[in-house]
Amino acid sequence: MSEAFPNDQLEAVARTIAELREADAVRLTQFKVELLGRKNGRLTQILRSLSTLPPDERRAVGQRANQLKREVEEAIAAREKELHTGAKSGVAADLSMPGRQVWRGAIHPVTAVIDEICEIFRELGFSRVTGPEVETEEYNFTKLNIPLDHPAADMQDTFYLSPGVLLRTHTSPVQARTMERYKPPIRIVVPGMVYRRDAFDASHSPVFAQIEGLAVDEGITFVEFKAALDYFAKRFFSPDTTVRFRPSYFPFTEPSAEVEVQCQMCKGGGCATCQYTGFLEIMGAGMVHPAVLENCGIDPERYSGYAFGMGPERITMLRYGIPDIRMLFENDMRFLQQFAE
């Protein structure tokens, strides 16, 4: 240590800062040890010796020493960065190099589609509710006007857990549960998992999602039913989408309809996806069957309504061009990552 007095020592350290800003990597490391080393660093020693100074000097030296320590640390850090990015190495920093990233997670595309569908129906005043996946025959079939000894019950091959207890084959039981608990006006959408005894293949899964919808109020007509689903289809697909209603059969609706939209692949021209019909089925729907209203304690002379059900997996596959439903359950990172926002 050449300078005898702390103040002189400090100023000597201050002078080295300019030199430090130009140092190469080896010299920079030396500086670090020389100035800030735990044992013999010059600043370390000064700070350690503060207690030996007279009180008035101690305060001033202490402040100056701490300030210098910060400056030195900043200068070293800045120089290290320069050296690392090559800013002053004669080669300019290459800003085309990739930035630092973080992992981005994705909502599953089926969940995203479910959320989007429910959001659109929220605009039409539908609240979002759920119900149990384990159901009774009564709620899954009987209350919905599906007699167990009628071929209509075969439309859905059922997994049973015990006699009379089953895995719901559709989200429709929540219709009955809701109508029993609340009075009209009722407007609900019900997303949830359902079960059918279908072998896993490219277009079938034994477990899949469904969204049920139900509206019951005074004066709901077939015209309003069409209007609501037409609104949904145009909001979900595009405003110029053609929507078609075809007669169909579901035991719990009368009249029943199959709702179809113009094929999203060929815009109605006919292609393999729509089997050359130009249209794609997106949901089954209809006016609530009066027997269902009666079964749930609602007077069908006073109230009417409509109900619908759709398959989010199928809609997801149509929307994103996914060829195989199994991909939606494999959870391949390369697949899921494509849906990160």
Added chain:
Amino acid sequence: MNVSINWLSALLDIKLDPDDVAHKLAMLGAPVEAIEPVHQNLAGIIIVEVERVEQHPNADRLTLCHVNNGTEVVEVVCGATNVQAGKKYPYAAMGTVLPGGLEIKGRKIRGIRSNGMLCSASELELGTDHEGILELDTDAPAGTPLLDALPIGDFCLHVEVTPNRPDLLCHKGVARDLGAVLRRPVKLPPIPGDPGDSHAPVQTKKSGVVGGVEVTLEDVEGCPRYLAAVIEGVTVGPSPDWLQARLRSIGQRPINNVVDATNYMLFEVNQPMHAFDRAKLRGPKIIIRRGGESETLTLLDGEERTVDSTVTAICDAEHPVAIGGVMGGRDSEVSQQTTDVVLECAYFDAKRIRATRKAMKMSTEASYRFERGTDLQGMADAIQRAVRLIIAVAGGTEAGPPVDLYPKPVKTPAIFLRPERVAHLLGVEISQKDIEGYLTSLGFAAGPKNGRLAVHVPGWRPDVAREEDLIEEIARLRGYDSFPTEMRPLRPSSVPSDMAQVTEARVRRVLTALGLNEARTLSLGPAQGKEAQAVLNPLSTEEAYLRTDLIAGLIRSAERNWAVRERNIRLFEVGSVFHAKDGGGMPVEGRHVAGVITGARRPPHWSDGGKYVDFDRWDVKSLFEEAVQAVGAHGTVLEEEGRWVLRDGNGELCGWADEVDADRPAWAARLFGFELDAVAAPKPLIRFQSLPVTPPVERDLALLLPAEVTARQVEEVVARRGGKLLESTRLFDEFRGKDMKGRSVAWRLVFRSPDRTLRDKDVDVVLRRILEELKERLGVERREA
């Protein structure tokens, strides 16, 4: 249901275009899945007359035919030996493509040019005979396209029929719906060779005699109506071409004229019928009764079945000869030797047939129809037409009027339709005249009665039972597309949205923001412990149980990702889990959230110099804590037996985080996971805290902790003794030295008073308090520098 366009055309007496029919049927509720051309690939084949046949000059086995094709006579070399002058044959001119794809080209055969080709049945896909040229029995002049002369060119529509519409399982029914929109009446086509008249059945109660056969109806519940006719002196053999073509056009294989006639009736008017050989019926008797003890029957398919009391059996004097409505027995079937036929035309109870069909695990064209409901009122017409058809195709005479056993005739009451109800449900005024028009065009009888319409439902529409069913018919015929789409003002729903959905959405948001991808795994899987709820009728043992947790599915997903060499895996799922209840009953259903992470903590960056850090247990701990917070669960994550757990107020486990076992390849990193009950707890409202206006005082506290003391214990003391002035505590370092008895852990404490600037001595007092208690209670001391 396969529908022939030719057959429909015959019923409506109009030429039909298959695409137009398909569209109309779709808009009537019976979509067409496929339109299959039948022999349409014979469009280029014409009928020719062979004028002269001579030996090929250069080949013994070939002939040279002079063929009149309607415009000229051309020479055709032929290899078959059956061609005769003066007869007509199918001919493919040069350039024609045969059904097999072969294009006919003019070429020299043994020095003589052959202009086109005379065709065999197999070359035209009209049969299996490829030896001889197909000789045509036709009046059509030479040059006529083959398809114009023979009724074989057709289109087969594969119509999807919903279970409520048994009437659409036959051509007459499809034609009826189509006729209603085409405004054409439906009329059964004439039968070629129709004998012209037949006896009307004689209706009795429970027994009658026809053609010497005594028919007795005992099981009225299983068979409310049974008709039988006897035709004597038939000649069993192949059906005429027109009948074979009809059946082939819808994919049915012709068997013999009698059986083909009954099949024809099934596909024309939806009335299954069965023909017995009278000679094989003991008695001869037919008794319709329930099966008895230890009775069996060998069916047409060769299978022997038990015929017990749940089954409606058709029996002769001794044994069952058919399972009513399902299948006939082998021993009484019509064969080449049959001369006298007993024809059955019955109505079987739908539920009974369904039960029998399910118990026997078989479905036939007949059972399919009876199960959905046949036309109880059309049976007399059906049996008369069937008798005439059999006589037309197989000869013979009718042995007196058929018996018609119908003990309790069913009278269906009228349905009353209120025109204002139609408007009320459909939202559009439809005039009573139009309503009547729509209904009568479908065969309903409608007439005004007390301001309403009294509507009688025809027998073929068992699905129509109440007013709304009629309103659907009106909407269907008017066309769904003809209704406007018009929104009304809405009243808000009385149903509140489900809290759980809000919670789960929040969990998804938080976990995706932390870099995890949402997974969806199947809730059916292999058994997971004894709490797993079994499925009674699983598809496979791999999917025989409901899951009790989500982690197992996520681990399988991680393994699948490893299998495609993906090292960095971050997945979570929100889903249902199920626990069986002791003693059966409904299992307990819950919602869980779970996640797995493995691989690099961050995407590798070039500035890391090739070093990257993998996830470790501290990552999964914080992930778990984030999930706990997102779910809104109460309680603190605690350590227990080397892992972290969350327990509810009753001490029940409701979540954990740990390293998890998996089938991990050598190159993969460790896998960490967590699982948590996704209880639907409302998040407490956030209360705003005033921002501080006074400066903080920071103190670092390096402490020596004996081996058994945990950071949590230290923090509890610090928090308690720190009092109001202690703003925050952050553990920032741990050091374990070789010679140390315990370890050194360092915290940064921030002190602040909301209303004054703290002085060092204020803080010193607090620190001393903290250190005193730490030493006293935990033996923790400050570490000297």
